[in-house]
């Protein structure tokens with residue numbers, strides 16, 4: 477297209493002029509903003525954080541990525557991972573799904589003080605501390621053990637969570653602890669250890685509707701079984717035929733089967749593999765730690781030794797044992813929890 481140069485020159489100089497006006501306006505705006513910032517810091521802290529406009533939900537990102545490995549080629553299966561660990565750096569994995577309806581419920585019943593429970597390395601405590609800061613709640617945690625510390629608790633403190641270190645005997649009765657400290661506080665909201673309960677199941681069920689690929693098998697790690705129950709429920713409600721394989725991370729975990737079942741319809745099925753606990757909750761063995769290091773180095777995806785490492789080990793192991801028919805598509809759910817790695821770093825590498 478022909479464009480007379482002089483006209484172009486003219487247009488450019490007008491544009492230049494407009495740009496400099498704009499930049500003048502922007503700098504005035506900037507000046508106003510910094511003045512506003514200077515005078516309103518206290519205001520911002522006390523109103524922005526507690527504004528209901530700042531409330532749920534937030535947009536989540538959890539892509540499904542294919543993993544490549546010669547074993548998968550040999551056994552003619554495809555393996556994918558759903559990156560719930562990418563939902564948020566601290567409210568990661570199943571944590572946002574488990575907290576979401578707990579927080580919506582707290583918000584709608586005007587309870588602005590979240591009171592919850594967990595161990596020194598609890599991913600749930602970290603997620604609750606961060607979510608509380610993000611959405612303007614106050615947060616308190618009863619931490620199991622009187623003389624404990626961890627990197628996780630350091631971050632909880634940074635997010636403004638109050639920590640109450642509690643002897644193991646007292647810690648056993650959480651309802652009583654809550655009653656004796658906060659029974660008279662109408663703004664206090666009890667959130668069970670790990671966020672477990674109906675609300676958490678409801679949040680985890682939403683994962684099924686997000687699935688983009690066609691999978692015959694899904695895998696998920698289980699502590700209380702809440703996340704697994706939610707996913708099975710979600711699959712069933714969405715009419716998806718995929719089978720969830722539950723990998724309990726604790727020893728002697730058969731008691732989880734009725735715990736999971738209580739949220740389900742009679743004909744909802746799942747597979748339960750109770751031989752990948754590596755000695756029990758938070759226990760590891762050199763083979764597991766080596767698997768986690770190799771996996772991280774070959775995929776760029778971190779796993780934690782308490783939950784996702786055991787779950788992913790089970791996926792590889794079962795493929796090696798010809799458990800799946802050729803042509804199967806398998807999806808492992810990355811439930812986050814990577815801070816658990818920091819507690820084991822001296823034993824790895």
Ligand SMILES: Cc1ncc(COP(=O)(O)O)c(C=O)c1O
Nearest residue numbers: 698699700701702703783811813
């Ligand atoms: C990283 C991670 N994955 C899986 C789980 C197991 O979740 P659930 O207790 O719902 O079985 C947890 C515990 O909450 C966890 O922190």
